Amino acid sequence: MADASTSWSWEEFNCPICLDLLKNPVAIPCGHSYCMSCITDCWDQDDQKGVYSCPQCRQTFTPRPVLGKNTMLAKVVEKLKKTKLQAARPAQCYAGSGNVECDICTGDKNKAIKSCLVCLESYCQNHLERHEEFHSGKRHKMTDATGQLRDMICPLHDKLLEIFCRTDQQCICYLCMLDEHKNHETVSATAERTEKQRQLGEMQRKYQEIIQKREKELEELKEAVESHKRSAQAAVEDSERIFTELIRSIERRRSEVTQLIRDQEKAEVSRAEGQLEQLEQEIEDLRRRDWSSGREEYGVQRLLYSKQLTFIIESVFLLKHNQCAASIWTMQRQLIYVCVCVCVCVCIYIYTVYNHPNIKI
Missing domain, CATH: 3.30.40.10 (Zinc/RING finger domain, C3HC4 (zinc finger))
Structure with missing residues (x-):
């Protein structure tokens, strides 16, 4: 058995x-x-x-x-x-660091396992049995071994702090309740501990809810930041692509406009050179005519006062000079017109590409 x-x-x-x-x-x-x-x-x-x-x-x-x-x-x-x-x-061992010592042991003290709230002493297993035998029949309240027994005793009445005053928010003994805390709202320390544990549990639950809410907000904020970064990067890449294409297109148009101007320049210069040769030839012809000479057949005075029909034919050479000058001014106006048209086209192109990037030009 x-x-x-x-x-x-x-x-x-x-x-x-x-x-x-x-x-x-x-x-x-x-x-x-x-x-x-x-x-x-x-x-x-x-x-x-x-x-x-x-x-x-x-x-x-x-x-x-x-x-x-x-x-x-x-x-x-x-x-x-x-x-x-x-x-x-x-397995019984001596009290080490962090252990509660037996108050009865002499010399090397054993580790206490229980504390008496009446005797205000802590006991190892051996002395706990002696305590129970000595106080047999008496109701001594025991608790797990603690090194803070004095904190559980009223300093005024040397009684156990087993009552909690809610009015003053402090632990008191039953004598305090009858004296200075009379007519105060009081409950047992055990009941207050249960209530405080409930409140702490509720507070912990609320904290957990707040933590979960904040963690969710944190994840959403992180996702928003990442999304913003991705959008910004995409916008940068799109702008780089658009401006690269715009620069290439402008460079291409610049080359085309430059070539157009050069071609126009070449054509007009070629035409002007022909007119220059013609003018030089006419000047040479006029210089060969000695206007101030007394030769009557070439003199201007003879043409001015001549009544013969040959006057009309001979005066044609004098009018060609003014026609050549008019041709030169016409050429200059054409060059200016081409340049203005080119500038206007370039401005329109840049405005269209910048404000309407999806339009293919």
């Missing part, structure tokens, strides 16, 4: 309220077992309602059940406790 008992899990004999091995175990009508002190404290809080329930299955009882010690279960727990102590002793 002893071998079988050692195969049981210790957690099966833990009190659901204090989560420690059962002490003075009692079974309530629904079948669940608790420490007598734990279930008594729990039901004391339900006295005003007059309805008592199981903390596990929530089955209600009316009137309050009478509690009796489960002797058989107590023996099993006692044996299990000894087995646990024997198994724990080889």
